[in-house]
Amino acid sequence: MADLGQFIEATSALAINEILAPLRDDEGIALPSKYEVLFFPPSGTRGSGGAGATSNLFSQIMFGNIGRGEQRDISMQCNKIEFPGRNLDTVADTNIYGPTREMVNGFSFAEITANFYQSTNYKEKQFFETWQRLSYDPNTWAMQYYDDYVGKIQIYSLDRGNKRRYGVELVECFPKTIAAQTLDASPATTPQTCDVSFTYRYWRNLTDEADLPKP
Secondary structure, eight states, X not given: OOOTHHXXXXXXXXXXXXXXXXXXXXXXXXXXXXXXXXXXXXXSOOSSOSHHHHOOHHHHHHHHHHHTTHHHHHXXXXXXXXXXXXXXXXXXXXXXXXXXXXXXXXXXXOOEEEEEEOOTTOHHHHHHHXXXXXXXXXXXXXXXXXXXXXXXXXXXXEOTTSOEEEEEEEEEEEEXXXXXXXXXXXXXXXXXXXXXXXXXXXXXXXXXXXXXXXX
């Protein structure tokens, strides 16, 4: 029988002073309320050409929005967003005796959702409506080129001095879903908000993957 004394009497590997150390040094503990998000929508028609790709009025509207720096105003109204997750897709290896093991055969990414305060003219919602309409021409219902409507989003975690400490970039993303907003005649003091869900091809860690080549 194993002697448990050596485990019971041994000094803990994680003493209380070590656990509290991050609270006392310059690193500190990350706070979910300290973040920055930057939106980089497509700056206009970038597809392969053709009448369907160049006649979309909303590509000009988006170009004007970017020229006025509207995407920065939208970033300031983002009161909630998520760091994206990553899932390793696996398949069971059954060609062995005993317990099976999982082997990675791919990877996948889930959509993320951001929440925005709304101005009285719903400027924030209209910004993402314009971005969505870069994927199709409202006059002809013709679908547009992929490069015409994908952009990127950068999300950063900030320290208490508002310095960026960690960041990710969503590559080839666009607003897939703009959620409905409830209107209610009852007196209210809470601001109107809007949820926007973004889909993307993949994300990368800006700390150690920023210079990786694009697939």
